[in-house]
Amino acid sequence: MIASGVATSYLSHLQCSECGRTFDADRPQNLCACGSPLLARYDLTRLAGALSPAALADRPRTLWRYRELLPVRDDEHVTTLGEGMTPLVALPRLGERLDLSRLALKDEGIGPTGTFKARGAAVGVSRARELGIERVAMPTNGNAGAAWSVYAARAGLAALVVMPIDAPGVTRRECAVAGAQLSLVDGAIADAGAIVARAVADRGWFDVSTLKEPYRLEGKKTMGLELFEQLGARMPDVIIYPAGGGVGLIGIHKAMSELRELGWYDGPFPRLVAVQSAGCAPVVRAYEAGERRAAPWGDGETIAFGINVAKPLGAPLMLDAIYDTGGCAVAVPDPELLDAMHELARLEGAFVCPEGAATVAAARRLRETGWLQRDERVVLLNTGTGLKYPETVTADPPVLRPGDPVPDGH
Amino acid sequence: MIASGVATSYLSHLQCSECGRTFDADRPQNLCACGSPLLARYDLTRLAGALSPAALADRPRTLWRYRELLPVRDDEHVTTLGEGMTPLVALPRLGERLDLSRLALKDEGIGPTGTFKARGAAVGVSRARELGIERVAMPTNGNAGAAWSVYAARAGLAALVVMPIDAPGVTRRECAVAGAQLSLVDGAIADAGAIVARAVADRGWFDVSTLKEPYRLEGKKTMGLELFEQLGARMPDVIIYPAGGGVGLIGIHKAMSELRELGWYDGPFPRLVAVQSAGCAPVVRAYEAGERRAAPWGDGETIAFGINVAKPLGAPLMLDAIYDTGGCAVAVPDPELLDAMHELARLEGAFVCPEGAATVAAARRLRETGWLQRDERVVLLNTGTGLKYPETVTADPPVLRPGDPVPDGH
Numbered sequence: 001m002i003a004s005g006v007a008t009s010y011l012s013h014l015q016c017s018e019c020g021r022t023f024d025a026d027r028p029q030n031l032c033a034c035g036s037p038l039l040a041r042y043d044l045t046r047l048a049g050a051l052s053p054a055a056l057a058d059r060p061r062t063l064w065r066y067r068e069l070l071p072v073r074d075d076e077h078v079t080t081l082g083e084g085m086t087p088l089v090a091l092p093r094l095g096e097r098l099d100l101s102r103l104a105l106k107d108e109g110i111g112p113t114g115t116f117k118a119r120g121a122a123v124g125v126s127r128a129r130e131l132g133i134e135r136v137a138m139p140t141n142g143n144a145g146a147a148w149s150v151y152a153a154r155a156g157l158a159a160l161v162v163m164p165i166d167a168p169g170v171t172r173r174e175c176a177v178a179g180a181q182l183s184l185v186d187g188a189i190a191d192a193g194a195i196v197a198r199a200v201a202d203r204g205w206f207d208v209s210t211l212k213e214p215y216r217l218e219g220k221k222t223m224g225l226e227l228f229e230q231l232g233a234r235m236p237d238v239i240i241y242p243a244g245g246g247v248g249l250i251g252i253h254k255a256m257s258e259l260r261e262l263g264w265y266d267g268p269f270p271r272l273v274a275v276q277s278a279g280c281a282p283v284v285r286a287y288e289a290g291e292r293r294a295a296p297w298g299d300g301e302t303i304a305f306g307i308n309v310a311k312p313l314g315a316p317l318m319l320d321a322i323y324d325t326g327g328c329a330v331a332v333p334d335p336e337l338l339d340a341m342h343e344l345a346r347l348e349g350a351f352v353c354p355e356g357a358a359t360v361a362a363a364r365r366l367r368e369t370g371w372l373q374r375d376e377r378v379v380l381l382n383t384g385t386g387l388k389y390p391e392t393v394t395a396d397p398p399v400l401r402p403g404d405p406v407p408d409g410h
Numbered sequence: 411m412i413a414s415g416v417a418t419s420y421l422s423h424l425q426c427s428e429c430g431r432t433f434d435a436d437r438p439q440n441l442c443a444c445g446s447p448l449l450a451r452y453d454l455t456r457l458a459g460a461l462s463p464a465a466l467a468d469r470p471r472t473l474w475r476y477r478e479l480l481p482v483r484d485d486e487h488v489t490t491l492g493e494g495m496t497p498l499v500a501l502p503r504l505g506e507r508l509d510l511s512r513l514a515l516k517d518e519g520i521g522p523t524g525t526f527k528a529r530g531a532a533v534g535v536s537r538a539r540e541l542g543i544e545r546v547a548m549p550t551n552g553n554a555g556a557a558w559s560v561y562a563a564r565a566g567l568a569a570l571v572v573m574p575i576d577a578p579g580v581t582r583r584e585c586a587v588a589g590a591q592l593s594l595v596d597g598a599i600a601d602a603g604a605i606v607a608r609a610v611a612d613r614g615w616f617d618v619s620t621l622k623e624p625y626r627l628e629g630k631k632t633m634g635l636e637l638f639e640q641l642g643a644r645m646p647d648v649i650i651y652p653a654g655g656g657v658g659l660i661g662i663h664k665a666m667s668e669l670r671e672l673g674w675y676d677g678p679f680p681r682l683v684a685v686q687s688a689g690c691a692p693v694v695r696a697y698e699a700g701e702r703r704a705a706p707w708g709d710g711e712t713i714a715f716g717i718n719v720a721k722p723l724g725a726p727l728m729l730d731a732i733y734d735t736g737g738c739a740v741a742v743p744d745p746e747l748l749d750a751m752h753e754l755a756r757l758e759g760a761f762v763c764p765e766g767a768a769t770v771a772a773a774r775r776l777r778e779t780g781w782l783q784r785d786e787r788v789v790l791l792n793t794g795t796g797l798k799y800p801e802t803v804t805a806d807p808p809v810l811r812p813g814d815p816v817p818d819g820h
Contacts, residue, residue: 057468058467061471061495062497079759080499081497081499081517081520081759081760082496082497082498082499082517082520085471086492087472087491087492087522088492089490089491089492093564093566107491107492107522110491110492110520110521110522111520112497112517112520112759112760113761113797114524114795114797150755150759150760150761151759152759153755153756153757153758153759154503154757154758154759154760155759156503160816160820162810162816165809169800170797170800172805172807173796173800173803173805174761174796174797174803175805175807176803176804176805176807177751177752177755177756177761177796177803178755178756178759178761179755179756181816181819181820182805182807183807183808183809183810183816183817183820184807184808184809184810185809185810185811185812185814186809186810186811186812187811187812191812191813194812194813195810195812195813195814195815195816196816198815198816199815199816199820202815203816203820341587342587345560345563345587345588345589346563346587346588346589347563347564348563348564349489349491349522349560349561349562349563349564349565349588350491350522350560350564351523351560351584351587351588385524385797386583386584386587387523387524387580387584387795387797387798388797390579390580390583392583393583393584393586393587394586395582395583395585395586395592397582397585397586397592397593397594398593398594399575399593399594399595399596400572400593400594400595400596400605401595401596401597402595402596402597402601402604402605403601403604403605404595404605405605405608405609405612406570406572406591406593406605406606406608406609406613407593409591410570410591410593410609410613
């Protein structure tokens, strides 16, 4: 299931995303002393001479096909449930409705745990195991905690998860069935984060909170590598992404930079769009003010629970990615994203999570303002399956007795 | 997303599985006049000269890579959400526990709609569309109805679905969000079937009930084709499959026969094992009596709702597949399959549906009796994700206030 034994990681060191200080990649690391996230760096010059995109063709159809650009050194530490290489699905009927002729959905709902969080967990857990870490702890809005719980179980690691009491119910069950140590908090993800920080300080758990260890990001960046491959060594013109912690957006930007440095891609970067709910839009507010740092939002509220992140640690990196690519940030109100969720399902058969649906609503707005042009290649990134959010759909079917006919009109 | 325009279907005709009578494949067909299912037949002699397994390597990683062995003639009718090529995941830790050294899981939970039903719906809907059918109707235990609803939506077809009131709740939402015409029945799938039959007779719906049209089976057979490819042009020694309607089991057997006829495979067939719940085991009872037809079970009851099928139309074909391959049929009680579900998640990180978990319980029993040998290559077929069955897991985590520590012991 993993790439051939010939392939290995080209990881060289870690580097602070703000102050540039470097760190040993082969020891467990969290944030830089300056408080900013560390980024994994690879020996891309050497790799450019050793690997060509064509050599990937025969690799397994999981994210482990990018073995050289991932941090795990030894095959025996790779912890996989088959994650990655999610479908890129054409959306012709929705595209016609939105007046976008080349609209597609990168559907991360189709993967282990039903969300893109599986990517970060697979790589993060694999590398933690390789570095000898035995106990990982994290706050979560649900899906990341579920993903880390199941991958930790597979790797034989202990997992401590704290999530808001309002997080999607099924994610509790995922943590529980995998044997994680789960607590709920009557508060938001920041409150969960504070509880985890204390467990890390007092009880020796290793902190795998968003961007507080460098390898979850490496799993997420594979979405960008895959889009490049799936489009035939091209990039789309625009990628629309629902941004909470923003790791996927930052990761896609990092992937594009690495592809360019490898000499595999020399075209323009796709414009990266961060979509947030109008109920919690710190990055949109910062973007509209032209700033690089985002003030905390206060009490966020949205049905798109995964992007209810009032104070994302990665906001500067997200805003860098947006400015660097000529992208933008857009807020959409909950009713619009719920309508978009139904519209997508009825026209294209894709039942996506509210976060993913937000990208549909954003595409409509951006086309209406002319920011998107009709024939641009636009990819909507759906971060998870609608199956995990059954309450977003009202179903009130008639109940028949045996022998009844179907209701009139059917 | 679909196979190159060069590839096309080698479908030649339809043939009754019992009396052998042949039918025109390019007209809509349901059952034979003798009441038995029709099977799609291909010009395998001609195909053997035109295609080699190696030619598949560069094909898209969906079930449409088997374009020649599928019934859809024209690319424009292919209705896809990226289904197929689900992971084959090694289970080393569970294998050690069960004393099976080469145990793996074919994980159909990783696909559109989260179940293997997507395969049958993708091919069935595509071919229905090609034949000019505009309205499809079916009874379902939930997941097939959900899958047909979303693929019908994508293809622009109307769907009428009737399911038992006890079917998994999320499948109602899937039908609803896709715009299907859904009714519940206060009864079992046979009662739903009777209601659909009346709508077919009185209101002109096309009947796509299990095995009552020939193309759902063609989608399901791709599981067998994929296993052959994923194991490097080999077959496992044993495939353990949770059998309700049994279409997957019948399909895998059909796939093996076609591979042999093509000259691509000349080894022994894997022994096919049908697993049922002890609460609804008509096929197991028939197998134990050495019969080829299964008497109706009466009132079935099991938490593995998808295999609560008291009177499967395909029982003779299932039993043929079992006898032909030297397989067997096993019943497991609900508590065993629930335990197995948790065991699999804790050891391997895979959260599977109760039906899939039944295969774990069956493997344990078959190893204990010596029917399975330690070093045989055994594939468990998980038909769906546990995410659709949240009620099978108890989660009762502590609720903290902001600022609380995690509970002692965490």
